[in-house]
Amino acid sequence: MALPDPLLDEINATTLKEIYPRVVEDEFFLDTPFLAYMRANALVPFTGGESMNFSFLYAPLIGGSYAKGQSFNIDKVQTLSGCVFYPKYYYTSVVEQLEDILVVNKGPLAVFSLIDIDLRNAMNTVSAIIAVALARHGQAAGTNIIGNRPNDINGWEESLDDGVIPQWDGSIFTSYGSQLRNGAVGNKMNSTPQWCGTASGGSGPITYGLLEESYQDCSIGREEPNLGVCNKAAYAYVKERMQVQQVFQQEKDPYYGVTGFKFNNAIILKDDYFPSLKYGQVDPILGSWLTGSFTATIGANNGGFPTGSTTYTVGEVFNWFNTRKFCFRVTDDAEFGFGFTGLVRAQDNTRVVGQVKAMCNLENLAPRMSKTLYGIGS
Secondary structure, three states: OOOOOOOOOOHHHHHHOOOOOOOOOOOOOOOOOOHHHHHHHEEEEEEEOOEEEHHHEOOOOOOOOOOOOOOOOOOOOOEEEEEEEOOEEEEEEEEEHHHHHHHHHHHHHOOHHHHHHHHHHHHHHHHHHHHOOOOOOOOOOEOOOOOOOOOOOHHHHHOOOOOOOOOOOOOOOOEOOOOOOOOOOOOOOOOOEEEOOOOOOOOOEOOOOHHHHHHHHHHHHOOOEEEEOOOOHHHHHHHHHOOOOOOOOEEEOOOOOOOOEOOOOEEEEEEEOOOOOOOEEEEEEEEEEEEEEEEEEEEEOOOOOOOEEEEOOOOOEEEEHHHHHEEEEOOOOOOOOOOOOOEEOOOOOOEEEEEEEEEEEEEEEHHHHHHEEEEEEO
């Protein structure tokens, strides 16, 4: 193909292009205050070992009233058990060409550093992947479990279940931390999801009564939820459905500055990666936080769900969390603790590659002190 003659006109030959402002606007990533909150308030370094275990008490000792001279029951009973979790790994690759970063994108004519932008993108990518995974599960697909995810963290979805009622994606988790629910330990590791929709399975408006009763349901003595999380649709619905005369007490979290509003002793925050019908998405890299519908058969007196076989419209999801009972485990190793490996040269070309890597997992020490609500609509 013949080149134009002359190659450049007067303007192109005499004038540089302007890039302003000298920032790269982020038009992709969303905000995840829940992950930030967990890292600020529930971070527990993992210092090594095959697994992460915690123990729990699930039954009392034998005792009761007795008459003088009566023999005591001195049978030895088991009252303790535990849960087991394993390290889970995530990565993001940073790929560069040496010609780009060492020859072209340098000096005063380089408005932005390509490698700096890619490193920030890598950190945001791995953080967003984990933010989405927090609301999912880390179990293999099986009976009543949607999706094969054994390499993912054991997110709150599987912890806040009772082995009978489906969670927001339709999955039912009969075990948590490899501990079987509703067996020898009874319901001590259970949290029953709350249905907020209609008797026919459609989504319904959130009410003050549902919020208050679910809050109290996961309160035990002085232990109460300290955090409520939802996407911005449910956040708006909660504010719209409260009594008109109620004045919301705005509160700014001291760790990272996001503003929410108080409900009893909890602050309610909106998280863009929380499961949602209106704002949820399916992304080939980050995963899915888009809600849909599922069909399940549920017995009577379970979390307000309709009895029998029903198709449920999930709508918006809202969670109460007692974050004092959560451990967000991140390795204390610098490279696997959201660190960068550095760039490594390929064998037969000028490509260099590095990874941002993270080893983490989520443990819920007391599932009964947090709760999922779904079926929320406008």
